[in-house]
Amino acid sequence: MNPATKQILVIGGGISGLSAAVDLARLGLAVILVEHSASLGGHAAHLSCKAADRCVACGACMVEEKIREADTHDAVQIFLNTRIEKIDRHNRFDVTLNQNGQCRHVSVDAVLLATGFTPFHPVNKPYGYGRFENVMTNLELDQMMRRNGAIKRPSDDEFPGNMAFIQCVGSRDSSLGHLWCSKICCGAALRMARCIQHRQPEVKATFFYIDVQNFGKNFQTYYADAQQKVQLIRSIPADVLKTADDRLKLSYFDPDTHAYQESVFDMVILSIGLMPSESTRDLAAMLNIDMAGYSFEQKSALLRPPDGVFIAGTALEPMGIAESTLSAGKAAGDIFHYLKNHDTDIR
Amino acid sequence: MTERTLLLGNGPLASGIAKTLLSGNIPVMLATPDTAISVSIDTLVPLFETCTETRVTHCTGSAGNFQVVLSGPHGFTSLPFTSIVIAEDAVHSPLFSSYRLSPCPAVLSLSEIRNLLRESSHTSKKNGQEAAKVHETKPCLQPPAPCPLNTLSAGKTAVFIVGLAAESYPHLLETAMDICLMLRSTGMNTMILTRNLKVGASGMEALYRQTREAGVAYVKFSDALPSFHQEPAGNVCISFVDEITQLPFTIDADLTVVDEAVSPSPYVKDLSRILYLDTDTSGFLQSDNIHRLSVFTNRKGILAAGASRGVLSPSAQQSEIQATAVTLLSLIKGTLTTPGIKAEIRTGACVRCLTCFRLCPYHAIILNAKPFVISDACERCGMCAAECPAKAIRIEDLRTQTISERLKPIPIQGGGAASFPFLVAFCCSRSAGRAKELATASGSNLPQRMTIIEVPCSGAISVEHIMAAFKLQADGVLVFTCHEGNCHSEKGNILAARRTAHLKTVLKQIGIDPNRLVLKTLAANMAAEFVETACAFEKQIADAGPIKN
Numbered sequence: 001m002n003p004a005t006k007q008i009l010v011i012g013g014g015i016s017g018l019s020a021a022v023d024l025a026r027l028g029l030a031v032i033l034v035e036h037s038a039s040l041g042g043h044a045a046h047l048s049c050k051a052a053d054r055c056v057a058c059g060a061c062m063v064e065e066k067i068r069e070a071d072t073h074d075a076v077q078i079f080l081n082t083r084i085e086k087i088d089r090h091n092r093f094d095v096t097l098n099q100n101g102q103c104r105h106v107s108v109d110a111v112l113l114a115t116g117f118t119p120f121h122p123v124n125k126p127y128g129y130g131r132f133e134n135v136m137t138n139l140e141l142d143q144m145m146r147r148n149g150a151i152k153r154p155s156d157d158e159f160p161g162n163m164a165f166i167q168c169v170g171s172r173d174s175s176l177g178h179l180w181c182s183k184i185c186c187g188a189a190l191r192m193a194r195c196i197q198h199r200q201p202e203v204k205a206t207f208f209y210i211d212v213q214n215f216g217k218n219f220q221t222y223y224a225d226a227q228q229k230v231q232l233i234r235s236i237p238a239d240v241l242k243t244a245d246d247r248l249k250l251s252y253f254d255p256d257t258h259a260y261q262e263s264v265f266d267m268v269i270l271s272i273g274l275m276p277s278e279s280t281r282d283l284a285a286m287l288n289i290d291m292a293g294y295s296f297e298q299k300s301a302l303l304r305p306p307d308g309v310f311i312a313g314t315a316l317e318p319m320g321i322a323e324s325t326l327s328a329g330k331a332a333g334d335i336f337h338y339l340k341n342h343d344t345d346i347r
Numbered sequence: 348m349t350e351r352t353l354l355l356g357n358g359p360l361a362s363g364i365a366k367t368l369l370s371g372n373i374p375v376m377l378a379t380p381d382t383a384i385s386v387s388i389d390t391l392v393p394l395f396e397t398c399t400e401t402r403v404t405h406c407t408g409s410a411g412n413f414q415v416v417l418s419g420p421h422g423f424t425s426l427p428f429t430s431i432v433i434a435e436d437a438v439h440s441p442l443f444s445s446y447r448l449s450p451c452p453a454v455l456s457l458s459e460i461r462n463l464l465r466e467s468s469h470t471s472k473k474n475g476q477e478a479a480k481v482h483e484t485k486p487c488l489q490p491p492a493p494c495p496l497n498t499l500s501a502g503k504t505a506v507f508i509v510g511l512a513a514e515s516y517p518h519l520l521e522t523a524m525d526i527c528l529m530l531r532s533t534g535m536n537t538m539i540l541t542r543n544l545k546v547g548a549s550g551m552e553a554l555y556r557q558t559r560e561a562g563v564a565y566v567k568f569s570d571a572l573p574s575f576h577q578e579p580a581g582n583v584c585i586s587f588v589d590e591i592t593q594l595p596f597t598i599d600a601d602l603t604v605v606d607e608a609v610s611p612s613p614y615v616k617d618l619s620r621i622l623y624l625d626t627d628t629s630g631f632l633q634s635d636n637i638h639r640l641s642v643f644t645n646r647k648g649i650l651a652a653g654a655s656r657g658v659l660s661p662s663a664q665q666s667e668i669q670a671t672a673v674t675l676l677s678l679i680k681g682t683l684t685t686p687g688i689k690a691e692i693r694t695g696a697c698v699r700c701l702t703c704f705r706l707c708p709y710h711a712i713i714l715n716a717k718p719f720v721i722s723d724a725c726e727r728c729g730m731c732a733a734e735c736p737a738k739a740i741r742i743e744d745l746r747t748q749t750i751s752e753r754l755k756p757i758p759i760q761g762g763g764a765a766s767f768p769f770l771v772a773f774c775c776s777r778s779a780g781r782a783k784e785l786a787t788a789s790g791s792n793l794p795q796r797m798t799i800i801e802v803p804c805s806g807a808i809s810v811e812h813i814m815a816a817f818k819l820q821a822d823g824v825l826v827f828t829c830h831e832g833n834c835h836s837e838k839g840n841i842l843a844a845r846r847t848a849h850l851k852t853v854l855k856q857i858g859i860d861p862n863r864l865v866l867k868t869l870a871a872n873m874a875a876e877f878v879e880t881a882c883a884f885e886k887q888i889a890d891a892g893p894i895k896n
């Protein structure tokens with residue numbers, strides 16, 4: 001068989017796209033990987049390592065390895081700062097790429113959408129995001145840790161004494177019509193809280209939640225550890241207000257005392273959820289995919305793209321890094337299978 | 348050489364993998380301890396062989412060339428295979444005893460009721476969806492008599508216990524929710540008791556809302572659990588105080604359904620021993636190490652899929668099948684082979700202490716008359732070479748001599764030597780190597796005179812390497828390893844830490860400040876910490892001045 005004559009367009013250079021590109025290249029197929037930003041890695045490239053005294057298998061560092069693998073594989077051609085201008089379906093797909101204003105035409109046998117997710121924007125939630133500097137999203141917290149190796153209050157650059165994590169911001173929320181759990185934020189917040197405590201032992205962490213979702217192979221161990229070291233409160237705060245001394249006051253219904261309670265924190269972290277990305281919708285329109293049922297509420301299996309078009313990773317539904325690589329593996333397998341059955345060239 | 352793959356398993360996952368491999372013209376032999384093959388493939392497919400009542404009892408060789416001893420009804424046979432795929436089902440054990448309940452027609456396990464319902468309804472909602480089938484101890488073969496479902500009718504109450512004694516899993520909750528919907532449609536009252544509602548899976552939050560609208564009641568517990576009292580007739584009386592309303596409740600359950608613990612089967616545990624496979628804390632065939640994602644084990648050529656590698660939802664099955672097939676195809680194509688010079692044992696020098704055999708995380712060293720390295724399986728971690736007491740193992744580009752040539756002091760530019768000490772940083776290329784690259788790409792300043800030696804794994808950094816650095820006038824040596832639990836070779840970082848600790852005492856004895864040798868664990872994305880550690884070390888060594896001797 002001659003898979004090298006087959007060319008696949010992978011759209012999106014996050015962990016899903018990278019992983020699929022490497023899997024496809026290892027099967028002997030040629031890959032064109034298109035990323036519209038200036039660097040590879042997607043969201044995972046902004047996340048920080050959450051190891052405490054040992055690795056907690058958050059998976060964040062895996063993206064560095066995938067970038068290297070994709071970068072060094074001869075069969076993967078990477079286009080950064082590149083947009084998909086147009087896709088025409090004939091027998092193959094004729095694609096116009098626009099790299100910084102320069103157009104280029106490529107012809108491919110299959111297209112993989114690995115366009116990822118959009119983080120929920122919490123500005124309309126009653127938590128003071130955008131108004132109080134020390135209210136941050138989990139993504140911003142990860143970025144801060146990754147950049148500085150430590151967590152400080154944005155307002156005064158002081159080390160925080162206590163931090164609150166509010167879960168399910170933008171997820172599991174019927175008032176927004178977001179009937180999905182984002183899956184990754186419970187694990188991300190609890191791992192992050194323990195990681196911060198490892199580096200900054202004075203930090204007290206409180207976790208406001210609805211239900212704790214499983215994460216990783218060793219969930220029971222991590223959860224037991226978190227139960228010991230993090231205050232877990234089964235309640236979602238009603239609002240966040242700034243105090244006169246630049247701290248943050250949360251009010252919530254306390255399940256222990258059965259009364260409204262107020263607590264004051266130095267920082268509040270909003271565990272924002274994963275949302276479908278507009279970019280996926282736009283590309284889908286270009287590819288004539290019926291997106292009527294596209295929402296993270298549905299099982300992704302319900303999405304049926306036309307022949308030759310495949311979807312992987314968080315473009316499908318919320319998932320973590322490990323599951324994204326699995327999803328990429330599935331897409332690579334499906335693509336290989338498709339090419340084999342749609343061409344006499346491959347035996 | 349054979350092209351045939353040995354597939355261990357007999358469930359829907361094994362079936363899917365077999366079909367996918369066969370469609371790629373990869374010959375498959377499926378072997379199972381079960382008495383009958385439940386895999387639905389036309390066994391006349393010329394590339395497909397099956398054997399029942401068969402177990403793996405021994406295995407030698409490596410990827411591309413395994414020799415496996417199978418014990419079957421007709422005795423032992425030894426056969427060659429190119430690779431081994433383990434796709435065994437997990438065992439689901441009902442947690443009756445955790446609630447002091449005895450199984451009876453009024454107290455069933457989740458799998459039991461699911462199977463009973465599946466048998467009794469011809470128009471199952473999941474018509475033809477084989478994927479949802481979870482294998483357990485086959486209770487469906489002998490439904491408890493009288494069939495408990497016959498006594499269920501409108502107005503009766505069914506209570507599902509999901510994740511009270513131990514945290515549960517989304518796919519078990521999903522099963523409970525599906526059944527509740529079914530029972531609600533017959534007019535029964537249904538209730539789910541849980542701690543954390545595991546909705547972290549495809550479509551689950553929406554299903555949860557759907558069940559609520561259909562009238563399924565949920566009670567969540569954080570601390571105190573309900574008490575269960577089983578009447579002599581078998582039905583269960585459940586009492587608890589609701590955490591939100593603080594009101595006491597007592598429920599007479601006509602049917603109580605108990606969820607299950609999921610664990611690897613005894614056969615899977617045997618396989619881990621026979622095939623030298625690392626496991627996680629529960630005994631599944633994949634350690635909690637991100638380098639094993641998705642279906643890798645510590646051994647090249649042996650893959651673990653689905654419930655053999657962990658608790659996975661049946662909805663992930665299609666992904667497991669494809670990812671396994673893709674990995675296997677790449678293995679066969681040879682595109683997963685680690686390039687580079689591999690370890691080599693000079694048999695003349697070997698004293699047969701078997702240190703290397705015991706150490707190699709990939710089981711790439713086998714025992715002939717003397718130990719022997721299987722090149723293809725060697726991942727170049729260098730642990731064997733660094734630990735061999737007879738110095739009989741060599742990886743050419745990691746030899747102390749070769750490394751020493753790269754340890755020439757960097758000439759001083761401008762300022763005095765005192766403020767720019769000569770540093771050597773040994774870096775695991777997967778972690779610190781990448782972190783350094785990220786740091787450089789973002790324009791961070793690193794110490795002026797720091798020679799970086801990247802090695803495939805910190806397990807390769809030997810006592811001799813570090814001493815060579817000091818002999819070649821290094822003022823200080825940094826050893827960067829990955830975090831414990833993140834080492835591709837499982838314990839290279841631990842060995843490096845042990846050697847560093849040992850060397851610190853040696854340095855002290857020979858009059859060198861042990862603080863001139865520092866070990867730091869890093870992940871590939873910790874560029875900030877890489878820079879911070881290196882710069883702080885430069886300052887520390889500059890302050891201390893050159894080594895006096």
Ligand SMILES: Cc1cc2nc3c(=O)[nH]c(=O)nc-3n(C[C@H](O)[C@H](O)[C@H](O)COP(=O)(O)OP(=O)(O)OC[C@H]3O[C@@H](n4cnc5c(N)ncnc54)[C@H](O)[C@@H]3O)c2cc1C
Pocket residue numbers: 011012013014015016017034035036037040041042043044047058059060082083084114115116117118119138139140142184187188279280283312313314315319320321322324
């Ligand atoms: C705060 C936070 C913490 C997290 N922590 C963890 C964790 O600890 N563990 C874990 O497993 N997961 C975690 N996750 C989830 C993790 O980030 C995702 O699983 C992962 O990033 C998904 O990768 P992806 O490739 O599917 O999508 P993305 O990372 O979104 O990548 C998509 C890529 O496609 C590009 N793209 C999009 N549209 C186009 C287009 N039209 N043309 C070209 N390129 C395009 C984007 O620029 C991007 O590079 C976390 C997420 C968040 C928000």
Ligand code: SF4
Pocket residue numbers: 048049050051052054055056057058059060061062637830833869870871872
């Ligand atoms: S905690 Fe996460 S980022 Fe850190 S080493 Fe482990 S997997 Fe990598």
Ligand code: SF4
Pocket residue numbers: 167168169171172180181182183184185186187210211212213271273547
């Ligand atoms: S993972 Fe946790 S925080 Fe995130 S949406 Fe699900 S339940 Fe909420």
